[in-house]
Amino acid sequence: MKQIEKYPLIKPKVGWDLEVDELFSKHQISPLVAYEVSDDQSIIALVQANLGINIRPGLVLQQQHNAIKTLPFAGDVYRTIALATATNVSHATKRFLEVVTKLFQE
Helix, strand or coil: CHHHHHCEEEEECCCCCHHHHHHHHHCCCCCEEEEEECCHHHHHHHHHCCCCECCCCHHHHHHHCCCCCCCCCCCCCCCCCCCCCCCCCCHHHHHHHHHHHHHHHC
16 A cells, blocks of 8 residues: 555545545545546556556546556455435336345345
8 A cells, every 4th residue: 555655646635535545544645636537438548648647437538448557456346326316206216226225235
């Protein structure tokens, strides 16, 4: 984890990547922030241009497997994705929630 401090970091704008900020805090990492960017594609383009490193969720990187080198973290690093709805929802929304819940329980 501490190796992150050795490289320029391309970071999402403040508040866009709270999980990464928590990870840095937990491991007492003080990143060398080179750029703050507001969207994933711009971040990926800057990494491709070899201007720094970034930590992105696997879902964001699924289509980027040949464009950039990805490295896994040692240990258990993850983020929580949640779903919230109003109390009274349509049948379609109820069905969607059932499908999503089933998919992610596996």
